[in-house]
Amino acid sequence: MLFDDAMLIFAQKNFFVQFDNSKKLGILGGGQLGRMIIQAAIDFDFTIKSLDPDPDAPCKHIAHEFVNGSLKDFDTVMAFGQDCDIITIEIENVSIEALETFEKQGKLVYPQPSVLRLIQDKRIQKQFYKDNNLPTADFILTENQADVKNYVDFLPAVHKLGTGGYDGKGVQVLRSEADLAKAFDQPSVLEKMVDFEKELAVIVARNASGEIKTFPVVEMVFHPEANLVEYLFAPAEISAEIEAQAEQVAIKTAEAFGVVGLLAVEMFLTKDSQILINEVAPRPHNSGHQSIRANDVSQYEQHLRAIFDLPLGSTKAHSKAAMVNLLGEDGHSGEAVYEGMNEVLGVEGVHPFLYGKKITKPFRKMGHITIIDQNFDKLKEKVIFVKEKLKVVTK
Amino acid sequence: MLFDDAMLIFAQKNFFVQFDNSKKLGILGGGQLGRMIIQAAIDFDFTIKSLDPDPDAPCKHIAHEFVNGSLKDFDTVMAFGQDCDIITIEIENVSIEALETFEKQGKLVYPQPSVLRLIQDKRIQKQFYKDNNLPTADFILTENQADVKNYVDFLPAVHKLGTGGYDGKGVQVLRSEADLAKAFDQPSVLEKMVDFEKELAVIVARNASGEIKTFPVVEMVFHPEANLVEYLFAPAEISAEIEAQAEQVAIKTAEAFGVVGLLAVEMFLTKDSQILINEVAPRPHNSGHQSIRANDVSQYEQHLRAIFDLPLGSTKAHSKAAMVNLLGEDGHSGEAVYEGMNEVLGVEGVHPFLYGKKITKPFRKMGHITIIDQNFDKLKEKVIFVKEKLKVVTK
CATH class of the missing domain: 3.30.1490.20 (ATP-grasp fold, A domain)
Incomplete structure (x- = not known):
């Protein structure tokens, strides 16, 4: 059978909606997440405009239009978005007032400004979990x-x-x-402080019609000094029960927020097998980069499908995957050189993604490496190889 | 074991070559093949300049620099390429004289102009096969x-x-x-005229260091009227012997040409199980689009790895795949509308790739659809569904 029943019902519902890729999408933030959104948008021939305070931001050369300016300044954001039909973000720290004004003008703003209000202040975010009976420390x-x-x-x-x-x-x-x-x-x-066993993340997508899909649970390992994800594995090595529990928490959280777009839900798995929400991000997330190489749709394509109200894609993984963040080496500031890149490129299933940042700084996110394999032990061997060989240094 | 022996030898050979993504790549041709090369180049942060006679060519908005001009005019191509370090093509019909001049100036030109001379004229191409004992009609x-x-x-x-x-x-x-x-x-x-059983294609990549890799054999079905690939399956439904034979012919052909970059080798499988070369293209090819979604590396990434002399990637397929060309419907000329797109997007493993062409014409290649599945029968069911539902028409 080609469709399952849920799919058929969904297909019928959207039967007479004509695909329309003529709407212009404005993205607040022109960093690496925006870069990967644009890369995915090429498939759909969406028209993209990008705003970033850095005149050499990663999106500069690949957006239809790139505007250099502040994300927090009301007037700048208003001027940027006036000719856009849909507005999204790749960073939360933007002028919510401008987004609220766009929404009042009838533009589609996803994630909704109301969701950003709940998330941008971590105090309000924590209170929201408590008020909605969502598990958190x-x-x-x-x-x-x-x-x-x-x-x-x-x-x-x-x-x-x-x-x-x-x-x-x-x-x-x-x-x-x-x-x-x-x-x-x-x-x-x-x-x-949570005495956790693992740190997990689930990316969930919800489109404007209310369709919801989750990506497989990933397991993150943080860099001890930089407090950034150093690498991750997908799927997480957890029981089917914990997996289902993590997915349910992610779905309940997305529904509580009523978010349209992606919601990345970072969680603790406690030593007594509880799932506690750590924090969320209503956008593509570092914990989903590997989906570009390992899943039917990437988080970036899924975000676009959600905000353009297209049917969500299958999130099925065809391979086990790891993602290693490529952080600027400590002690190196200046023009970046990728030492050991040729060696890691020679390993099957290893793919770089460089963010287009010319200057490296200690622990700056310069890119990431996706690694796929059908075998988990080989995957881990490759992660160790990549972490040992590949360094972002200066000349 | 992480590496096989051949890989280790290769890795050692390239051990001290530093990865360098600062070279500027010029692409002659700004159509859909260039568009997918640029999409893959984003991962490596390569700087791309694109030349096309169409001021609204598919590469216009995503290249670092887009130049509108003739591909066949010597002076135009010379002016375009003067600040490029590497020059490649996405269409063969270009000024080979300009490419030869670039080569004399010490620029890297891949595929080499000598290969284009052998291929551009079908008479010389056929004679080349004969002279090199390569099987052809x-x-x-x-x-x-x-x-x-x-x-x-x-x-x-x-x-x-x-x-x-x-x-x-x-x-x-x-x-x-x-x-x-x-x-x-x-x-x-x-x-x-060849009484053939199937039409097959193998894309082979060869980098400047001489490393060679083939993509799995695909089976093409041509449109009866338009004489274009209508859809294809990967891998082809052929015996292991025929598969090995097709791959060997492709490798021998690439070696005979000494090409750097990709060589797409279209072949006939005759009713008496012979492989005959039909024709070749020294660039990414319509018969390799599905590699973006179904293989470890896509033909586009592989082309870049080859011409930048990086280790070639694994061409392993993680799924069975089909590719359906999205041709402008007969009788429709004007602004394109993608009828049925929302319905096909609702099917698992179905991915569109639109070429950014605003105007449709009968049989114009407007995009393609990649379909993946682990099961061959389901794959075929999906191909039929996509071909029936999705039409490029006008408003």
Whole structure:
């Protein structure tokens, strides 16, 4: 049978909707995530306009139109988006006021500004999980450093700035009273430290018609110094029960937000087999890069299908996959050289993706490597090989 | 074991060659093949410049630099390529004189102009096969229409213009004396009509260091009226012996030409199980589009690896695949509408690739659809569904 029943019902529902790729898509943010969205958009011949504060942003040369300007400045974003029909983001830290104005004007804005309001401030995000019975670690909202001192009994905990944190910035681990001097003096959230077994992530897509699909659960390993994903495996090595539980949490979370587009749900698997939401991102995510090479549709294509309200694609994986982030080597700042690239390219199933950043800095995300294999042990061998051989250095 | 021995030797050979993506690549031709090369080049952050006579060519918006101009005019091509380090093509009908001049100046030109000289004229191409003991149908070189009349006994045969034919143009079937009036009055080649079982194609890649890899054999089905590939299956439904024979012919052909880059070798499988070369193209080819979705590396990535002298990637297929060309519907000329697209997008493993052409014409190649499945019968069911539902029409 070609279709299963759910698919048939869906196909009938969308029967008379004509495919329309003439709508112009504006993307706030012209970094690597935007770059991979544009790469996927080529297949559909979508017209893309990109905005980024960096005049040499990764999207510069491949967008139909690239605008250099602030993502946070209301007027800049309004001027950028006026001739766009659909607006999306590849970074959360943008002028939500401008997005709200676009929405009022009748433009399609996905993820919706209301979702960004709930997510952009980590305090509101945590409260949202609690209010919606979504599993997450216990937390306390703190207003300033003095306030944190009242909760010594709650330590060890992770202190996160409400707003302004990104990629490991704005996060502090407070183990004991001695660490209190490091606590943020601004509105923050103090999260109970989770004794976790693994860190997992599920990317879920929801289109405007309400169709939902999840990508297989991945297992992330973080870089000890940089607080960034260092590498990941897909699928995660977990039981079928945990897998189903993680997928259900992701779906419930996407439905609670009512998001249109992608939602990347990062989770802790605790030592007593509980799934707790760590945080979410309403956009393509570092934990889904490998889907370009290992799944029927990539997270980038899926994001486009969701926001253009097309049927979502199958997320089935045809291979086991790993993804290694290519971070700028510590101690190197300047024009990037990819040492060892030719050696890793010689290994079957190894694919680079370079972000088009000319200048490397310690721990800067310069690209990633996807590795596929049918065999998990070989996959791990290849990950070790790539991590050992490939370095982003300067001349 | 991570590497096989051949790979290890290759890896050692290339051990001290530093990966260098700063070379600028110029592509002659800005059509769909160039578009897919550019899409693959994003992964490596290669800088691409594109030349095409159509001011709205498919590569226009995604190349770093797009130049509108003639591919056949020596001065235009010389001006275009002067700041490029590597030059390649996505169509053979270009100024070979300009390419030869670039080569003398020390630029890397792949495929080499010498290979284009052998291929561009179908008469020279056929003679090359004969001289190199490569299997091909018997043929006679004809100078004009009157000349053809001497070979009535050789009919049925296919009459092909030596130069200037493309995508079914410049080809005539001469079944009997009555057809002689259709014969070309210019230098042509008269090829014995082959009573074939199937039409096959193998894409082979050869990098500058001499490493060679083939993609799995595909089976092509031609459109009865348009003389274009209508759809294909990969892998071809043939015996292991025929498969090995087809691959060996492709490798021998690439080695005989000494080509750097891709060589698409179209072949006939005769009813008595012989492989005969039909024709070749030294570039990405319509018979390899599905590799984007079904193989470890696509033909486009492989072409880039070959011409930048990087290790070639694995061509292993993870799924069975079909490719359906999306041709403009007969009787429709004007702004294109993709009728039925939403329905086919709802089918698992179905992926569109649109070429960015706004205007459709009867049988114009507007895009293609890749279909993957693990099961061959389901794959065929999906091909039928796509061919029935999806039409390129006008509003």
